[in-house]
Amino acid sequence: MDEKLKSKNCxxxxxxxHSVFCNSSGDNxxxxxxxxxxxxxxxxxxxxxxxxxxxxxxxxxxxKIKLSQIxxxxxxxxxxxxxxxxxxxxxxxxxxxxxxxxxxTLEDSIVCFIPKETFFNVLKKDPDxxxxxxxxxxxxxxxxxxxxxxxxxxxxxxxxxxxxxxxxETYGSEEDGSTINVQLSREEIANIVGTATESxxxxxxxxxxxxxxxxxxxxxxxxDKDRLVKTANVAx
Numbered sequence: 001m002d003e004k005l006k007s008k009n010c011x012x013x014x015x016x017x018h019s020v021f022c023n024s025s026g027d028n029x030x031x032x033x034x035x036x037x038x039x040x041x042x043x044x045x046x047x048x049x050x051x052x053x054x055x056x057x058x059x060x061x062x063x064k065i066k067l068s069q070i071x072x073x074x075x076x077x078x079x080x081x082x083x084x085x086x087x088x089x090x091x092x093x094x095x096x097x098x099x100x101x102x103x104x105t106l107e108d109s110i111v112c113f114i115p116k117e118t119f120f121n122v123l124k125k126d127p128d129x130x131x132x133x134x135x136x137x138x139x140x141x142x143x144x145x146x147x148x149x150x151x152x153x154x155x156x157x158x159x160x161x162x163x164x165x166x167x168x169e170t171y172g173s174e175e176d177g178s179t180i181n182v183q184l185s186r187e188e189i190a191n192i193v194g195t196a197t198e199s200x201x202x203x204x205x206x207x208x209x210x211x212x213x214x215x216x217x218x219x220x221x222x223x224d225k226d227r228l229v230k231t232a233n234v235a236x
Contacts, residue, residue, distance in 0.1 A: 003040040005110065008061065009033050015085030019059070020136055023128035035118030040110055047088070047103040047111060054093040056115040060086050063109020064171060064182055067101040068191065078191045080140075081106075081170055081182075090133065091140075093119070106182060154233070156195045160203050161232035163193050164213065168222055179221040186218075207231075 010016065010033035011026055021029060038061065041047065047058055050069060060082055067080040067088060079101050082088050092099045093116060123129055150159055164180070171182040184192075190200040204220070207213045212228045214221040222228060 005038045005040055007033065007036055007038040007112070010036070010112075013061070015061070019085045020087055020129065020132040023132065024122070024126050025128075028122045028126045028129070031122055032114055032118060036112045036114045038110060038112045040108065041105045043105055043107050043109075045105050047105070048099050050100065050102040051098050053098055054089055054116070056113050057090045057093050057119055058088050058103065059112045059114060060084050060088070061110040061112055063111065064106040065103050065109065065111075066106055066188070067103050069101045076187075076191045077194065078188060079144075081167070081192075083171060087136075091137070094133070106184065156193065156199055157203055157206075158231065158233050159193045159195070160189075160200060161207070161212075161228050162234055163189065164207075164220060164222065165225075165228060165232055165234070167192075167220075173222075176221070178223065179216070179219055183218045 010021070010029045013019075016022060016029070021032070024032075036059075041063070047065065048054070062084050065082040065086075065088060066078050067082065068076045068078045070076055080088075082103075088103055089099065091097075123133075150162070154162075167182055167184070168180045171180060173179060174181050186201050186204070187197045189204075190197040193200060204213070204215065207228075208215055210227070212222070212224045212231065214223050
């Protein structure tokens with residue numbers, strides 16, 4: 001079960017400056033702050049399940065979340081990775097639809113839940129928030145289209161290299177400046193890339209042998225970023 005915490009004031013949240021609420025007025029942010037509930041989730045807990053009805057949206061205060069879908073044969077596909085400051089569950093809420101993916105914590109996380117009524121009350125009177133959401137929707141649509149093209153056209157080796165770069169860009173690096181600041185299983189990495197776990201393990205070993213990465217347990221260190229970019233065949 002998630003553990004309820006004393007809610008932090010949204011007006012002084014350190015992540016507000018790069019969230020969809022960055023341009024919202026103080027009164028609107030205060031209304032959201034007063035209406036939300038903050039909870040602690042342990043690693044591996046679900047925030048919501050694929051197919052469930054939304055009753056609000058979630059804003060990540062601290063932590064990392066994966067959004068995944070389960071295919072007909074029970075295989076997981078990770079469709080999005082979220083970090084501190086991101087909101088999740090908003091597309092289903094805005095569209096009045098069920099969730100198309102489940103949200104699961106990748107580490108212990110603190111997440112704020114904003115009830116549907118509170119969110120829509122603020123949205124009706126905050127045009128800046130509406131524009132920010134439109135921009136976010138456009139960005140996610142663009143990313144989804146790119147992923148479809150990659151799965152259709154790019155070899156697995158290129159997709160894996162690009163996935164590692166994406167993880168580094170999303171979650172940053174640890175203090176050494178090289179180790180990607182997220183711990184994922186080899187199966188989870190495979191579910192991001194869209195390939196078999198065995199292929200991911202083999203290619204990671206090849207990347208290590210080629211001097212592009214190093215591996216310490218489940219963590220991956222980017223040793224030669226330029227070669228990884230070249231292998232990914234992307235403009236970076």
